[in-house]
Amino acid sequence: MQYDFFIKVYDLVKSVPYGRVTTYGAIARCIGSGGAARTVGWALNASHHTQWDVPAHRVVNRRGMLSGKCHFNPPDLMNSLLESEGIKIKDDYVVDFDDLFWDPSHRGSH
DNA sequence: ACGTTGACCTATA
């Protein structure tokens, strides 16, 4: 598979349904890199200058914290986007994150 | 090829 690591990340993130969120670790694991969670975030960082629409705002860390909001422009954008999808944000943390969490491996299975 | 960096994760106190 010569497809870039980024492509896999983008495709997975784009597969995240509306009103749902996922984690870097889940993405990395679904890709097959397991512990490459850091690289996933790195890839999303690059997604800013790409032409692909990557809903990076739906990607948060294991704690459900908007660790990536600091990299948005403006940082509040991530919070606003999540709230626009019905996701409640409290102090940069996703409310009921465990319920809103969407695992790419489950593909919609709750 | 080596060292550094990065939107992380896990373990321990």
Place this chain on the structure above:
DNA sequence: GTATAGGCCAACG
């Protein structure tokens, strides 16, 4: 859902 330490993988200079 703190603080600190170590480890993981991929891309960049």
